[in-house]
Amino acid sequence: MVIVIDYDKCRPCGIYNKPVCIFYCPTGAIIQGKDKRPIVNAFLCEDCFECGTRCPYKAIKIKEQTF
Numbered sequence: 591m592v593i594v595i596d597y598d599k600c601r602p603c604g605i606y607n608k609p610v611c612i613f614y615c616p617t618g619a620i621i622q623g624k625d626k627r628p629i630v631n632a633f634l635c636e637d638c639f640e641c642g643t644r645c646p647y648k649a650i651k652i653k654e655q656t657f
């Protein structure tokens with residue numbers, strides 16, 4: 591599985607100055623890029639989908655990984 595962020599739907603959001611998805615990710619797999627947008631590190635992600643559940647704009651989806 592892979593976490594995909596739809597940047598057309600992603601909007602500035604936050605709890606205590608952290609984007610919601612970053613705040614709730616239990617593994618620290620999401621960081622903010624230079625443009626402040628969230629980026630998922632697939633090596634740290636454990637596919638719990640807490641980020642997608644919490645995202646207020648439904649900008650995060652979980653997809654089957656295809657190689």
Ligand code: SF4
Pocket residue numbers: 595599600601602603604609610611612628644645646647648649650
């Ligand atoms: S929680 Fe959703 S809207 Fe907020 S930064 Fe993350 S992806 Fe974007």
Ligand code: SF4
Pocket residue numbers: 593614615616617618619620630634635636637638639640641642
């Ligand atoms: S699925 Fe879980 S581990 Fe992966 S980025 Fe989202 S909150 Fe973090």
